[in-house]
Amino acid sequence: xxxxxxxxxxxxxxxxxxxxxxxxxxxxxxxxxxxxxxxxxxxxxxxxxxxxxxxxxxxxxxxxxxxxxxxxxxxxxxxxxxxxxxxxxxxxxxxxxxxxxxxxxxxxxxxxxxxxxxxxxxxxxxxxxxxxxxxxxxxxxxxxxxxxxxxxxxxxxxxxxxxxxxxxxxxxxxxxxxxxxxxxxxxxxxxxxxxxxxxxxxxxxxxxxxxxxxxxxxxxxxxxxxxxxxxxxxxxxxxxxxxxxxxxxxxxxxxxxxxxxxxxxxxxxxxxxxxxxxxxxxxxxxxxxxxxxxxxxxxxxxxxxxxxxxxxxxxxxxxxxxxxxxxxxxxxxxxxxxxxxxxxxxxxxxxxxxxxxxxxxxxxxxxxxxxxxxxxxxxxxxxxxxxxxxxxxxxxxxxxxxxxxxx
Numbered sequence: 114x115x116x117x118x119x120x121x122x123x124x125x126x127x128x129x130x131x132x133x134x135x136x137x138x139x140x141x142x143x144x145x146x147x148x149x150x151x152x153x154x155x156x157x158x159x160x161x162x163x164x165x166x167x168x169x170x171x172x173x174x175x176x177x178x179x180x181x182x183x184x185x186x187x188x189x190x191x192x193x194x195x196x197x198x199x200x201x202x203x204x205x206x207x208x209x210x211x212x213x214x215x216x217x218x219x220x221x222x223x224x225x226x227x228x229x230x231x232x233x234x235x236x237x238x239x240x241x242x243x244x245x246x247x248x249x250x251x252x253x254x255x256x257x258x259x260x261x262x263x264x265x266x267x268x269x270x271x272x273x274x275x276x277x278x279x280x281x282x283x284x285x286x287x288x289x290x291x292x293x294x295x296x297x298x299x300x301x302x303x304x305x306x307x308x309x310x311x312x313x314x315x316x317x318x319x320x321x322x323x324x325x326x327x328x329x330x331x332x333x334x335x336x337x338x339x340x341x342x343x344x345x346x347x348x349x350x351x352x353x354x355x356x357x358x359x360x361x362x363x364x365x366x367x368x369x370x371x372x373x374x375x376x377x378x379x380x381x382x383x384x385x386x387x388x389x390x391x392x393x394x395x396x397x398x399x400x401x402x403x404x405x406x407x408x409x410x411x412x413x414x415x416x417x418x419x420x421x422x423x424x425x426x427x428x429x430x431x432x433x434x435x436x437x438x439x440x441x442x443x444x445x446x447x448x449x450x451x452x453x454x455x456x457x458x459x460x461x462x463x464x465x466x467x468x469x470x471x472x473x474x475x476x477x478x479x480x481x482x483x484x485x486x487x488x489x490x491x492x493x494x495x496x497x498x499x500x501x502x503x504x505x506x507x508x509x510x511x512x513x514x515x516x517x518x519x520x
Contacts, residue, residue: 121194122201129173133165134158171209171304174202178308182315185322192319196261199312206305213301225390225397234391235399237293242385245377246286248368253283253313260316265324270347273320277357278364280313289385293392321350417483428516435516440487440494442515447497449511450504 117124137160181195214221218233225235238246256279265273287306294303347356365382373379386392390399428437451459501508 122197125173125177125198126170129170130162130165133163133169134161136169137161137164167209167212171205171301174198174205175304175308175311178202178311178315182311182318185319187322187326195315199261199315202305202308202312206308210302210305213299217299217302225388225395225399228400229402231402233402235389237290237386237389237392239381239385239388242377242381242388244375245369245372245381246385248372249282249286249382252279252364252368253286253309256280256283257313257316260320265320265327270324270350270353271343273324274347274353274357274360275364277317277353278361280317281357281361282365282368284310284313289394293386293389293394295393317354321353324350417487418480421484422487429518437516439512440490442512443494443497443501444490445515446501446508446511449515450501454504 134157137157141157141160177198181198186192218231219236220227220229220233221236221238222240223229223233223235224240227235229235256276259276260273260280263272263276287309290306291303346352369377369379369382372381378384386394387396389395390397422438422440424436424438425442426437428435448459448463451462498508501511505511
């Protein structure tokens with residue numbers, strides 16, 4: 114317990130790693146029967162470390178933030194540690210959210226009108242309202258920084274209330290984001306905004322308690338009587354949450370008015386979530402997704418820019434329609450030739466391709482990545498074509514019939 118009190122951050126990381134190793138060990142015991150001891154130990158430490166860092170630690174941080182919301186210790190050293198946990202939550206929240214977004218097929222540049230492929234989903238935020246959503250986030254962060262980094266001994270209560278009102282706006286954005294994407298699949302995407310809400314509530318509670326502990330009752334004189342009267346009424350911290358809620362609305366109005374000057378619609382705060390498809394608050398129905406095979410050259414043919422990959426026509430693979438280009442047809446014709454002339458070598462090549470091709474295809478989430486792979490495959494395409502012309506009597510006929518329906 115003494116070690117835990119002296120080194121809470123290290124203890125939280127160590128606990129996550131040990132729990133990750135334990136979960137991984139149980140999984141390996143159940144599933145690895147014929148693996149060597151070296152491979153099991155390697156998998157245990159690599160997988161256990163990843164599970165602890167990327168899956169367990171976010172929930173450990175969440176538990177710490179929730180517990181410290183209701184259990185406040187006034188010691189300066191402990192408050193400093195709690196603040197460090199908050200900063201770690203913010204940094205890792207942005208980092209982990211970026212990694213998760215890279216793995217999921219959320220197309221943030223695709224509004225509900227665009228046709229997507231396979232399991233891709235449209236953006237949860239209307240692209241034209243991005244400036245409004247970003248402004249909400251920036252205002253919320255500024256409010257948090259004002260209260261978190263500022264000293265109440267040098268801060269008028271009106272400034273503290275403005276900071277709380279700004280945080281209310283940011284919390285509203287977090288709530289809308291959670292309502293929009295809430296599901297088990299996207300748990301790690303809404304866990305960070307949920308932590309932001311908890312940290313905002315904790316910051317408000319702690320600052321109110323700190324103000325009452327200071328017990329400052331000094332008067333501040335302003336040039337205008339209204340501000341002086343308002344300052345006096347806000348000397349009691351218990352009035353801050355309600356006053357901040359009232360002050361939040363004119364702040365929101367000013368923000369919207371400024372954004373309108375930069376081309377945003379007055380109702381962009383609402384349309385940001387409703388002018389979407391595939392999500393909980395969406396009011397639109399997007400077009401049906403087109404299926405293309407996750408054979409990675411099929412992904413290139415369908416996912417790259419049309420002027421680069423030059424799609425020719427629709428084809429069929431494994432009973433599903435696919436978009437084909439000449440590079441894909443040449444590669445498949447070459448494979449077909451190998452299967453006819455060297456079936457043993459073809460089986461090994463097919464196994465290698467299936468092992469590495471499908472994971473590569475899952476990483477092609479951008480037309481630019483598809484374009485890059487298309488150009489990288491060009492030398493192999495030319496090699497395949499040369500082999501076909503040397504080994505087939507009618508190479509162009511073989512190329513032309515690739516991916517045509519069997520019937």
